[in-house]
Amino acid sequence: MGVTVLQPYSVPEGQTGPQTxxxxxxxxxxxxxxxxxxxxxxxxxxxxxxxxGTPKTVHVLHNSEYPASTFAVLDTGTKQVPLVADALxxxxxxxxxxxxxxxxxxxxxxxxxxxxxxxxxxxxxxxxMAENFKGILLEVEYRPCVIPSNCWELIRExxxxxxxxxxxxTIPPYFNTPSIMSMNHPKSSEIFNPNHTKQNxxxxxMDTINQYLEHFGNFRKQTMLSGGTGIGAPLRx
Amino acid sequence: MSSVEISVEAPIEHQIQEIAYDGxxxxxxxxxxxxxxxxxxxxxxxxKTSLEDLKKEDDKKGDxxxxxxxxxxxxxxxxxxxxxxxxxxxxxxCVLSDVLSIAKEKRYLVLDPVPQELxxxxxxxxxxxxxxxxxxxxxxxxxxxxxxxxxxxEQRNNRNDFHIELLRLxxxxxxxxxxxxxxxDLSYRTAGSKFMHPGTFEVTKAEEDPPSDGNSPSSSPAxxxxxxxxxxxxxxxxxxxxxxxxVAYIKxxxxxxxxxxxxxxxxxxxxxxxxxxxxxxxxxxxxxxxNVLFCKELFSQLAREAIQLQAxxxxxxxxxxxxxxxxxxxxxxxxxxxxxGQDPTPPGPINDHDHVLEHSLHxxxxxxxxxxxxxxxxxxxxGPLGPSKKHMLAGPMAADRHELLEMSKSQTLLExxxxxxxxxxxxxxxxxxxxxxxxxxxxxxxxxxWNLMNSPTMSCVKINIVTHGYDTINRTSLVIHVKERxxxxxxxxxxxxxxxxxxxxxxxxxxxQINQHQSACLLNLAKCxxxxxxxxxxxxxxxxxxPLGNASSxxxxxxxxxxxxxxxxxxxxxxxxxxxxxxSPRQDFFPxxxxxxKFWEHLGGHFKEVRFDKLEGKNFLNKMExxxxxxxxxx
Numbered sequence: 001m002g003v004t005v006l007q008p009y010s011v012p013e014g015q016t017g018p019q020t021x022x023x024x025x026x027x028x029x030x031x032x033x034x035x036x037x038x039x040x041x042x043x044x045x046x047x048x049x050x051x052x053g054t055p056k057t058v059h060v061l062h063n064s065e066y067p068a069s070t071f072a073v074l075d076t077g078t079k080q081v082p083l084v085a086d087a088l089x090x091x092x093x094x095x096x097x098x099x100x101x102x103x104x105x106x107x108x109x110x111x112x113x114x115x116x117x118x119x120x121x122x123x124x125x126x127x128x129m130a131e132n133f134k135g136i137l138l139e140v141e142y143r144p145c146v147i148p149s150n151c152w153e154l155i156r157e158x159x160x161x162x163x164x165x166x167x168x169x170t171i172p173p174y175f176n177t178p179s180i181m182s183m184n185h186p187k188s189s190e191i192f193n194p195n196h197t198k199q200n201x202x203x204x205x206m207d208t209i210n211q212y213l214e215h216f217g218n219f220r221k222q223t224m225l226s227g228g229t230g231i232g233a234p235l236r237x
Numbered sequence: 238m239s240s241v242e243i244s245v246e247a248p249i250e251h252q253i254q255e256i257a258y259d260g261x262x263x264x265x266x267x268x269x270x271x272x273x274x275x276x277x278x279x280x281x282x283x284x285k286t287s288l289e290d291l292k293k294e295d296d297k298k299g300d301x302x303x304x305x306x307x308x309x310x311x312x313x314x315x316x317x318x319x320x321x322x323x324x325x326x327x328x329x330x331c332v333l334s335d336v337l338s339i340a341k342e343k344r345y346l347v348l349d350p351v352p353q354e355l356x357x358x359x360x361x362x363x364x365x366x367x368x369x370x371x372x373x374x375x376x377x378x379x380x381x382x383x384x385x386x387x388x389x390x391e392q393r394n395n396r397n398d399f400h401i402e403l404l405r406l407x408x409x410x411x412x413x414x415x416x417x418x419x420x421x422d423l424s425y426r427t428a429g430s431k432f433m434h435p436g437t438f439e440v441t442k443a444e445e446d447p448p449s450d451g452n453s454p455s456s457s458p459a460x461x462x463x464x465x466x467x468x469x470x471x472x473x474x475x476x477x478x479x480x481x482x483x484v485a486y487i488k489x490x491x492x493x494x495x496x497x498x499x500x501x502x503x504x505x506x507x508x509x510x511x512x513x514x515x516x517x518x519x520x521x522x523x524x525x526x527x528n529v530l531f532c533k534e535l536f537s538q539l540a541r542e543a544i545q546l547q548a549x550x551x552x553x554x555x556x557x558x559x560x561x562x563x564x565x566x567x568x569x570x571x572x573x574x575x576x577x578g579q580d581p582t583p584p585g586p587i588n589d590h591d592h593v594l595e596h597s598l599h600x601x602x603x604x605x606x607x608x609x610x611x612x613x614x615x616x617x618x619x620g621p622l623g624p625s626k627k628h629m630l631a632g633p634m635a636a637d638r639h640e641l642l643e644m645s646k647s648q649t650l651l652e653x654x655x656x657x658x659x660x661x662x663x664x665x666x667x668x669x670x671x672x673x674x675x676x677x678x679x680x681x682x683x684x685x686x687w688n689l690m691n692s693p694t695m696s697c698v699k700i701n702i703v704t705h706g707y708d709t710i711n712r713t714s715l716v717i718h719v720k721e722r723x724x725x726x727x728x729x730x731x732x733x734x735x736x737x738x739x740x741x742x743x744x745x746x747x748x749x750q751i752n753q754h755q756s757a758c759l760l761n762l763a764k765c766x767x768x769x770x771x772x773x774x775x776x777x778x779x780x781x782x783x784p785l786g787n788a789s790s791x792x793x794x795x796x797x798x799x800x801x802x803x804x805x806x807x808x809x810x811x812x813x814x815x816x817x818x819x820x821s822p823r824q825d826f827f828p829x830x831x832x833x834x835k836f837w838e839h840l841g842g843h844f845k846e847v848r849f850d851k852l853e854g855k856n857f858l859n860k861m862e863x864x865x866x867x868x869x870x871x872x
Contacts, residue, residue, distance in 0.1 A: 001637060065638060068631040086632030205635035 376774035429609035
C-alpha cells in the first residue's frame with residue numbers, strides 16, 4: 001500500500017503500441033526491475049435508462065491489485081460518489097439491468113506486465129476499448145510511503161529516468177483537489193486551506209481508481225475527437 | 238339282589254319366607270304346576286349345541302310349542318325369555334331350510350364337502366408339544382416371578398429407579414428412542430466436530446445379578462467386554478461400542494537423542510473425580526468412552542496433517558505414532574495409546590507429565606470445534622458462511638494482493654503444536670543457560686525476571702546485571718524475547734540482536750554484556766572517585782586473540798595525575814581481570830646514562846601487575862574502589 005501515480009505515454013510516430021511497450025519493458029529490465037506477473041484494470045460504464053429520473057452514470061472498476069474488491073463510482077455530473085464493495089457487487093449490477101444498462105462498446109481496460117523495482121512497482125498498461133488499442137498508461141507505485149506530496153519527487157525522477165521524458169514538476173492535478181476531510185466541512189468553499197488537498201492526505205486505494213477513471217475518460221474523449229495527445233514527446237526513441 | 242327303593246322327593250316343608258318376632262314362621266305358598274314349569278323352562282340353556290342337547294331341545298320345543306299360545310295370554314312375563322329364545326331358534330331353522338332349499342336346486346349354491354385334515358396324532362409329538370407349551374408357560378411364570386422379585390429387592394435395597402436414573406442420564410447426555418432401544422450420543426458433533434465416527438451408545442436396564450448377564454437376551458455382545466461396574470447400585474447400564482471401550486490417552490514426548498525431555502499425556506480422566514454423587518456409575522463409563530473418541534479424533538487430525546505438511550524433514554506417521562523434528566536432534570513424538578483391558582488402570586507414569594502440552598493439544602482441537610459452529614458476526618445474508626471476518630471485510634476494505642496472501646495462511650494443528658513444543662524447548666534452554674550463568678558468574682549478579690503472562694509461542698525475560706553494593710552506579714539490563722526457533726535480544730541502548738536456537742550464542746551474548754557491565758561500572762566508579770579516564774575501549778585490538786571478540790580495557794589516572802591504573806577485562810571463557818598500576822614520576826629517581834633527567838619519568842610506562850585476587854574486597858568494583866582509594870591517599 002503506497003502512493004500510485006498514473007502517467008499516459010504517447011506512442012511515438014511510426015511505432016505500434018506493442019512495440020513501444022516492449023521497448024519500455026526492455027528498458028525496465030535493463031535497469032534491474034523484475035517482472036512479477038501481470039495486471040489488469042477494467043472499467044465498465046452503466047448508463048441509466050432515461051425514464052428513471054436524473055441521469056446518473058455508474059462506473060464499475062476492477063483492479064487486479066485488489067482482487068477481492070469491486071470499485072464503483074456514481075457520477076451525477078456535479079458530484080462523484082465512490083464505493084468500495086465486495087466482488088458480489090457485479091452480480092448486483094446485473095440485477096439492476098432495468099435501471100442501468102451496460103454499454104459494451106465503452107468497456108475500457110488497461111492491462112500488461114507488472115515490474116518490481118526495489119520499492120517501486122511499475123505497471124506498463126496498454127489501454128484497449130472494445131478490443132481497440134487506445135494508448136499506453138503507466139502506473140508507478142512507491143510502496144513505503146502513503147503521503148503523495150512526500151514521494152512525488154521520487155516518482156517523478158524515476159519516470160523521467162526510464163521514460164526519457166521531462167515530466168512537469170507539479171504534482172498531477174488530481175492530487176490538488178480538496179481532500180475528503182475538508183470537503184465534508186460545511187463551509188469548505190470559504191475556509192479552503194490549500195494544504196488540505198489530496199497530496200497531503202493519506203493515499204487510499206480509491207485514489208488509484210479515481211485516477212484510472214480520469215484517464216479512461218480522457219481516452220474516451222480522444223476517441224471521439226479521433227486525435228491523441230499524451231504529455232511530452234520522447235527525447236530518444 | 239335285593240334292591241332298596243329310595244324315593245327322592247322334595248320335602249314337604251315349604252320354604253320359610255319370614256320368621257315373626259314371636260317365632261311364628263310364615264311359609265311361602267308352594268309353586269303351582271304351571272309356575273314350576275315356567276321356572277324349569279327358563280332354566281333351559283338353549284346355547285348348548287351337542288347332539289343330545291339338540292335332541293332335548295327339540296323335545297322341549299315340541300312341548301312348549303303346544304303350550305305357547307295358552308301361556309302367552311295367561312302370564313306373559315315368565316315365558317317371555319323362553320319365547321324369545323324359541324323365536325330366535327325358529328328364525329335360524331327358517332334360514333337353514335331356505336339355504337337347504339336353495340342348495341337343493343343347485344342353481345345358485347353348491348355344497349362341497351370340506352376336506353377334513355387328518356391329524357397324525359403321534360403320541361410322542363404330542364408329549365413333546367405339551368412339554369414345550371408347559372415349559373413356555375413355566376418360563377412366563379418364572380420371568381414374571383423374577384421381575385416381581387427384582388422389584389421387591391430393589392425396594393428393599395432402596396435402589397434407584399431405572400426411570401429416575403434415565404432422567405439423570407438425560408440431563409447430561411443426548412438420548413433418543415429408536416423402536417425399542419434407547420440410543421445415546423457420545424460424539425462432539427453438536428460442539429462442532431466433523432469426525433466421522435457415529436459415537437453412539439445403548440442404554441439398557443441393568444440385570445439383578447452380574448452372573449446372569451450372559452443369559453439375559455437383552456445384553457448385547459458388547460456388554461460382555463465392558464468393564465464391570467464397580468458398584469452394583471445402578472439400575473441403568475450403558476453399552477458402549479467396542480472400539481470406544483477402555484482408556485485412551487495421547488502421549489507427547491520430546492526426545493533428544495533417544496532421551497526423554499518432557500512427556501505429556503492427554504487424558505480427561507481427571508474429570509472422573511468430580512462426579513457428583515447423584516449421577517450413576519454410567520457417568521464414568523461414558524466419560525471414558527467420550528475421552529477415547531476425543532483422542533481418536535485428535536490423533537486422526539494430527540496424522541492427516543502430518544502427511545500433508547511439507548516439512549524440510551518430513552514428519553513420520555507409523556501406526557499410532559507421529560514423529561516430527563523440532564530442532565536438530567530433538568524430536569516430538571505424539572502417540573495414541575488405547576488400552577482396551579478390563580481394568581481401567583492408567584498405564585504409564587503420569588507423575589512427570591507436562592500439563593502445558595496436554596492442555597494445548599486439547600485446547601487446539603476445541604478451538605477448531607468452536608470455529609466450526611461459531612461464525613463471526615456480521616455475516617451477509619446472501620454470502621457464504623465460513624470465511625473469517627477478515628475475509629469478509631477484505632472486499633469492502635480494498636485489501637491488496639499481499640494482505641490477501643497473508644490472510645490465506647493458516648496454521649494447522651500439528652504446526653501449532655510443533656511451534657508450541659519448540660517454544661517450550663527454547664524457553665527451557667534459555668532458562669538453563671541463564672541459570673547456569675547466574676550460578677557460575679558470581680561477581681556481577683545476573684538476575685532474570687520471567688514474565689508471568691506469555692503466549693504459547695512467545696515469552697519474555699528481563700535480565701538485570703548488577704554488582705552487589707554498587708547497583709546505583711550502573712545497571713545493565715536487557716530483554717530477551719523467546720520465540721519458537723529464535724531469540725531476540727533487545728539491549729537498553731536499543732540494539733536488537735537475533736540469536737538462533739543454539740544455547741552457546743546466548744551464553745556468549747551474556748558474557749559480553751557482563752564484560753561491558755564491568756567496564757562501564759568501573760568508569761562510573763572512577764568518576765565518583767574523581768579519577769580521570771584516560772582511555773577506554775570495549776574492543777582492545779591488542780593482546781592474544783580471544784575466541785569471543787576482544788578484551789575490553791580502560792586506563793585511569795589519579796586526581797593529581799601521578800598514578801595510573803590499567804585494567805583489562807577478558808571474558809573468555811570466564812570473566813578474568815588483569816590490573817596494572819604505574820607511578821610517574823617515581824619518587825626514587827636515580828639518573829642513569831639512558832634516562833638523564835627526572836622529567837622523562839612523566840612519560841610513565843612502568844606498569845606493574847597487581848595480584849588482583851589478593852586484594853581486599855568482595856568483588857571487582859569493591860577491590861577497584863579500595864585500590865583507587867589507597868593510591869589516592871598515598872599521593
